[in-house]
Amino acid sequence: METLPPPAAFDLDAWVARSGALDLDTIPWAEVPDHPLPASAVRTLRYMQDIESHTIIYLRALLATRAIDDPEVATFLACWLHEETFHGMALARFLEAAGHPVAPRPQGRSREPLVKRIESAATAWLSRAWPDFCAVHMVWGAINELTTLTGYRRLIAVAGHPVLSELLRRINVDESRHFFFYYRQAEIRLRRPRVARVARVLVDRFWAPVGSGVQPDTEREFLGRYLFGGPDGRAAARKVDDTIRRLPGFASVKLLEAWMEPQGKSIKGERHEHRDD
Ligand SMILES: [Fe+2]
Numbered sequence: 001m002e003t004l005p006p007p008a009a010f011d012l013d014a015w016v017a018r019s020g021a022l023d024l025d026t027i028p029w030a031e032v033p034d035h036p037l038p039a040s041a042v043r044t045l046r047y048m049q050d051i052e053s054h055t056i057i058y059l060r061a062l063l064a065t066r067a068i069d070d071p072e073v074a075t076f077l078a079c080w081l082h083e084e085t086f087h088g089m090a091l092a093r094f095l096e097a098a099g100h101p102v103a104p105r106p107q108g109r110s111r112e113p114l115v116k117r118i119e120s121a122a123t124a125w126l127s128r129a130w131p132d133f134c135a136v137h138m139v140w141g142a143i144n145e146l147t148t149l150t151g152y153r154r155l156i157a158v159a160g161h162p163v164l165s166e167l168l169r170r171i172n173v174d175e176s177r178h179f180f181f182y183y184r185q186a187e188i189r190l191r192r193p194r195v196a197r198v199a200r201v202l203v204d205r206f207w208a209p210v211g212s213g214v215q216p217d218t219e220r221e222f223l224g225r226y227l228f229g230g231p232d233g234r235a236a237a238r239k240v241d242d243t244i245r246r247l248p249g250f251a252s253v254k255l256l257e258a259w260m261e262p263q264g265k266s267i268k269g270e271r272h273e274h275r276d277d
């Protein structure tokens with residue numbers, strides 16, 4: 001039997017008190033067309049708008065797992081969906097203001113590809129078979145929220161659009177809180193070495209960057225090059241990996257930087273549209 005000192009409690013009430021819909025009223029939408037927006041930024045925003053709006057589908061898979069048996073996680077998921085939905089709406093509004101309205105999806109979100117349905121069934125099975133399923137869910141969430149948060153910071157730097165920067169800074173207040181929840185929960189749950197070992201195996205085997213299987217691989221790879229290519233992008237990706245490596249049992253995990261490796265090779269000679277200013 002593992003004996004550990006009791007983990008520090010998570011203050012859910014304080015977390016929930018700060019949850020809410022993004023305030024968009026004070027964004028200067030009319031000024032959006034006054035500033036140039038690089039084509040690569042438009043492509044990135046389309047991807048992210050779709051992923052933010054896809055949260056309800058991620059939630060559908062999670063509702064079939066033990067996540068909803070844990071009162072803290074269930075409460076978090078309700079707030080999370082609410083906030084991510086507003087992120088999707090905010091990015092759609094920005095794209096429209098910039099003259100690039102979001103086209104309707106060719107296929108409804110309820111009609112997921114077979115591979116995603118198999119993934120959801122496997123997740124539900126894992127949750128039934130493994131009582132500590134929430135541990136891997138929390139690590140997974142921490143990686144994806146930190147990637148999103150870092151990606152938006154990079155987009156602020158490379159796109160150089162002042163209204164977009166303001167919008168993304170506001171969205172990132174939420175993304176930071178999402179990351180904090182997942183990361184803190186992961187820290188608590190991974191304190192048991194056996195749980196950490198299983199979670200690590202699952203992340204090593206199955207983790208892929210946010211949006212995998214939802215958007216085409218070509219778009220995901222483009223995003224990787226645009227946001228995490230070049231010295232500043234690489235440094236940002238390394239920081240994501242280093243933060244996750246501080247979780248118990250994850251000291252040597254390979255994530256964003258390793259994923260970027262084949263991309264790095266394939267983009268040699270390509271022109272970058274980076275404006276790190
Ligand atoms: Fe979001």
Ligand SMILES: [Fe+2]
Pocket residue numbers: 084145148174175178
């Ligand atoms: Fe988020």
